[in-house]
Amino acid sequence: MTPPSRTAHRAAAACLVAVAAVTTACSGGSSDDSSASGGSATSAEAPRAAAVEEDGAVLDQAGTAFTANKAEAPEGPDRKVISTGNVALRADDVAKARFDVQEVVDEHGGEVAEERTATDDDGEVERSRLVLRVPSARFDEAVESLTGVAELVDASTTSEDVTTQVLDVDIRVRVQRRSIARIELLLDRAESIRDIVAIEAQLSRRQAALASLEKQQDYLADQTSMSTITVSLERTPKARTVAEEDDDSGFLSGLAAGWDGLSATTVAAATVVGALLPFAAVALLVAVPAWPLLRRLRRRRLAAE
Incomplete structure (x- = not known):
């Protein structure tokens, strides 16, 4: 029977080897730590040489999940496309x-994500820009319906197959979650402060990487499930008639130019009169009481002569 002290030493050694293996696998396994640990360096190099394979993916020495053999994009309805x-x-x-566009959106189960509308001086809608989100499965139908709402000026569509990218991110997320679960298990078993600090540092790094992958996963899921369509509406310019074009150099054009000149002259004359009127009023106020005095002085001069 193995003595209790010997069994405890073996358990502690096994725990330290596991901690060293995880720390080396997460941080890339620095050569300085390996040389300092002496005999445990060989055990720490094991996870670096042979990565753990899970669900068609592996963990490299930095702890990052990547696909060992990238899955090829499936054909048919399983393909993920951003349109x-x-x-x-x-x-x-x-x-x-604009109302007809809203009907098309409602018919295809979409929504108006953004809208900008401009009006003219009379308050009538002159142009409008709408950003629509429709289910990807009905993208082509929605575009075709929108082209029939009014006079079509231009229409274009683009599609990007991201099936491989979606599969890759999904695998990375699964592997990262399982890796975090294993590190949390080791953290529960750790006893020394040094081991706890090392494991917690790697755990925080893995959790940050998982959060970034989950954001990518959510973005791809949103873009592949709902497609984006930008609709631009503008008012049809009014066509000029032949009579209007002839009037540009005919009688009506000359009459309009003369009337504009007369109006400008009248405005200028009125401006001058308005500017002189205050001076005339002051002169009148001074001249009215001074005029009888001037006449009396003139009579006295004549009488003296």
């Missing part, structure tokens, strides 16, 4: 066209 579209339309009544 975007741009539709430019013209309409005599932009407000009505």
Whole structure:
């Protein structure tokens, strides 16, 4: 029977080897630590030489999950595609066209994510820009329906297959979560302060990497489930008639120019009169009481002569 003290020493040694293996696998296994640990260096190099394989993925010496053999993009409905579209339309009544666009969005189970509308001096809608989100499965139908809302100016669509990227991120997330679970288990078994600090540092690093991967996963899920369509609406410019074009150099054009000149002259004369009127009023106030005095002085001069 093995003595109790010997069994405890073996358990402590096994725990230290496991901690060293995890720390080396997470941090890349610095050569200084390996040389300082002496006989445990050989055990610490083991996880670096042979990575752990899980669900078609492995963990490298830095603890980052990556696909050993990248899965090829599946065909058919399992493909993940990010689709975007741009539709430019013209309409005599932009407000009505905007209402028709909303009907198309509702029909295809989408939503208006962003909208900017401009009006003219009379308060009528002159142009509008809408950013639509529609289910990816109905993207082509929605674009086709939008092109029939009003006069089509331009339409374009782009699609990017991100199936491999989605699979890769999903695998990374699963492997990172399992790695964190194993590190948490080692943290519960650690006894020395040094081991606890080392394991907690690696745990924080793994958790930060997992949070970043989960954000990528959510973004890809949103972009592949809902497609984006940008719709631009503008008012159809009014066509000029032949009579209006002839009037530019005919009688009506000359009459309009003459009237504009007369109006400008009248405005200028009125401006001058308005500027002189205060001076005239002051002169009148001075001249009215002074005029009888001037006449009396003139009579006295004549009488004296």
